[in-house]
Amino acid sequence: MxxxxxxxxxxxxxxxxxxxxxxxxxxxxxxxxxxxxxxxxxxxxxxxxxxxxxxxxxxxxxxxxxxxxxxxxxxxxxxxxxxxxxxxxxxxxxxxxxxxxxxxxxxxxxxxxxxxxxxxxxxxxxxxxxxxxxxxxxxxxxxxxxxxxxxxxxxxxxxxxxxxxARLVTSHRRAAGRIETTLPAALVGAGGTPAHAAALAALFPDDPALSTGGQKGERYDAVFEVAEDERGNFIENGDLVFAAFNGVTSHGSWYRYTPGDSGRTEFFGSNGVAAHPFLTRFPIGRVAINSGFGQRYHPLTGQLHLHTGIDFRAPAGTPIQAAGDGIVTFAGFSEGYGRHIRIRHKRGYETLYAHMSGFAGLAAGATVNSGDVLGYVGDTGSATGAHLHYEIRRNGRYVNPMTLELPSGRNLASEPEEFAAFLRQKAMIDTLRGGTVSDMLTASNFLPVTQPTSP
Ligand SMILES: [Zn+2]
The missing domain is CATH 3.10.450.350 (Nuclear Transport Factor 2; Chain: A,)
Known part of the structure; x- marks a missing residue:
């Protein structure tokens, strides 16, 4: 108190x-x-x-x-x-x-x-x-x-x-079973929240059906934090700490863990490997940045406005690579961006590459893989010189490519100390999944979940 x-x-x-x-x-x-x-x-x-x-x-x-x-x-x-x-x-x-x-x-x-x-x-x-x-x-x-x-x-x-x-104590709850109607409904029915369902779905980005609720019969297993007062009374729900899914198009299990050195919380597979980054911040490699994301005075108009991307300095003709796997949604010209390409990626992300001198034979609808050459640096549109203006949007909103939190792809198994700490946390979560939580499974639609396969 x-x-x-x-x-x-x-x-x-x-x-x-x-x-x-x-x-x-x-x-x-x-x-x-x-x-x-x-x-x-x-x-x-x-x-x-x-x-x-x-x-x-x-x-x-x-x-x-x-x-x-x-x-x-x-x-x-x-x-x-x-x-x-x-x-x-x-x-x-x-x-x-x-x-x-x-x-x-x-x-x-x-x-x-x-x-x-x-x-x-x-x-x-x-x-x-x-x-x-x-x-x-x-x-x-x-x-x-x-x-x-x-x-x-x-x-x-x-x-x-x-x-x-109220001084809060962190406890855990587990929700596991098969989807009857939707994943959010299942988790809410077991004491979770729609946010837990969204966090779980985000760990399986290749499964578009999961982000809209999943399919009947698909298996899920989630452990999330619960804040309680000192006598064990429920106060509020906390973060998802474990998510497993065994569905029609994707399966795997993820453990939340915060490495001691970076302090950056991420989900790792049971083998200690974090999800691979699905976008890069540097579509033309690690070149100099002319202008960062955020409010600035426009070099041409002198007006203060939001600079919606990052300007990378590079000679005209430098190849520009796709920042991640996706589908080209636009390849054409507009007054401000000049010749530019937009790509739709998974997880609600979109990237844009502006002021290009030319395209590498791509048109809207084309499927691209990470690293594919899209076109070349130029100065078309509102540009004072050759540079790449690179934008990332998440769910339609501009985000700063430099500070965006992307999965690291980090492999803890190659770091003995971190890996040992990760395995201790994993064991704690697995214990929570094993017993002590059977009261969460009393509803008739919750069936025991088999050990999910690793990602
Ligand atoms: Zn720019």
Whole structure:
């Protein structure tokens, strides 16, 4: 249990006797919240839902015997923002705004609007309940599974926010079986998320059907991290750490591992070899870069704009090679790019080669392999001199070819220390797959999975 205090813009640090009662009440509220966090144990992930959290807040009153407050529970809706809800519950508009502003300053709740359905509990001075507006003493809100915020009124009427953060412990879950409808449905049914399904599908890029849900009867086996609190209550799902697939067009198994030297997390086959890079950053070899990716002043117009690729300096006529296997989707001329070629690759990637002097006899629709010569460096289109303008897009968005994370193709088996560490991690994951997780397989559609073949 950690408690982080975030102060409001204005905090009265002087401690005056006549404010003693409010300080005591505020302290009791904070202590009560801490006790609540320690003693309230949700039984299921579902019980973390806001309605139950609100119910739990009721119990918390018992932990603050000296505070004469009354609490009222409301819920943020599409039509009613948090401040509106507080007003409906009885707070003055001024107090409601001040409390919500303080909560927003934590950065843990949406700056514009809190998520509809978020429950909040308002604590009022009991003696003011019959007044037109009740005196707001504190507001508690649970914007997500990890955090509980408590805004308490200070001596100067500003609100001070305490953030209670559950300390998380990483545990693992396994989902394995045969696809009944789709892979995401199968993983979600076993406690995973659609993101886990997407991460699994990305490990089998040659299987286009898998990225759209896979086919009935195909076998999958996934282990993913789960964040729990210190008593084993589910808080949130984490990363995929193992994925095996045995389907119509592809099969294999991948273990997530972070080599100690590079610190770069990647998936490795059971033999310790990472996926091979399917694109290169250097379609004309390691030549000098004239201009990198990002915002720059255009050399011709002088305007600041996004430079959507990398400019490689090379003499006219230098051969340009395909950055990876793919299909030519365009080979022609346009004003800016000049003579250029676009190639569609797997995993949603596309590359573009601009300002070419000529093509190597390729047209749209042609299949190319990594390293095939596409054409030659030139200065057609908007170019100040001979260079290759090289772009990579992922799912239609420009990415920086130099910082793009591509599979390394690294072979851990040739590095004894790393390989030993990798095998320890693999053994841990295989143990998780072997037993201790049978509760994940109770649904009738989950059948035991045979040991998948290596990639
Ligand atoms: Zn360029």
């Amino acid at each position: 950690t408690k982080k205090r975030l102060g409001p813009a204005k905090v009265d640090r002087t401690f005056r006797p006549h404010h003693m009662l409010e300080w005591t009440m505020a302290t009791c509220v904070v202590l009560g919240m801490l006790l609540l966090f320690i003693f309230v144990r949700p039984q299921q992930p579902e019980s973390l839902a806001s309605a139950d959290a609100a119910q739990a807040m009721l119990d918390f009153r018992e932990n603050m015997p000296s505070a004469s407050t009354a609490n009222r529970i409301g819920q943020v809706t599409v039509g009613a923002a948090a401040a509106d809800v507080l007003e409906v519950l009885g707070a003055s508009a001024e107090d409601a705004e001040a409390a919500v502003d303080a909560l927003r300053r934590t950065g843990l709740v949406d700056r514009k609007r809190m998520r509809p359905g978020t429950a909040l509990t308002a604590y009022f001075d009991e003696s003011t309940l019959q007044d037109d507006t009740s005196r707001l003493i504190a507001v508690s809100i649970k914007p997500n599974a990890r955090h509980t915020l408590l805004a308490t009124r200070q001596a100067d009427d500003s609100f001070f926010v305490s953030v209670l953060t």
